[in-house]
Amino acid sequence: MGDESDPIDGEEVLYRRIPASQGWYDEATKELNSAAFHPNRNDETGISIVRGKYKTVKQAAMGRTGKKYYVAVLKASDLAQQGITVASRPELPDGKIDKAHAELPELNKDNRRSDEVASLEEILAQKLTREVLGPYYS
């Protein structure tokens, strides 16, 4: 599971990067589509989250060069209250270490079409996202 030597405190701020290219966040209406939290076939062990303890919002927004990103801001204790685990996962799939990397194991490639995930995606987007910041340019 996660890195137990670096547990995530309930007060910790978490970031979810949102590519502007997908249209998941509408600046005009301030609506965030739950697709922003939908796992894909590459999310083997959970969707990625960035720990605010180790990165700024701008750092969390960094992605493909030339692209634009928003950042959804969440709080660990809010997720815990909904039964959503946040696991510290500093080891990336390519073997690099990033202390800021964490995952939501309940939303992964194997259960991405389940009712449970459909429910959690909507709760994350509509109830647990405190604000959406950006856009930031990579």
Next chain:
Amino acid sequence: MTTLNVASSMHAFKSKVALRDDSQGILSLETINQKAWRETIDKLAGWQWDIEELYDEGIIPPSEGIIQTAIELSFRLNEEGYVAPSSVVPDGDGGVVFTHRNGVITKKIHLWDDGSICLSEYEDASLVRRTKLPLA
């Protein structure tokens, strides 16, 4: 194709557009709805023309076939009188999501990357109904 027996399976999901007399030059709700569907179809067609725009880090864009299926589904739902979605977006996993919001009620049509479809209804972000339609 997956598409065209879908509409007949969607009665529980349906909210028909109310019609209004437009004899005084006011756009009828039906006309507004058709325009909204047109915008949805134009957006999907735009993806076909420039799929590169959807490529991004960690994202799997919909295939040309799935976009075409989404367009055909849109035409059919428009013809059947369904309310146009508030938004249509890629799901990041090769599929497409149509979303319609009305107050606290949110309805979604999720076209998966394999062409199957799932209908979901939420009330105040809580999932109240979900129906999976088999591949045609």
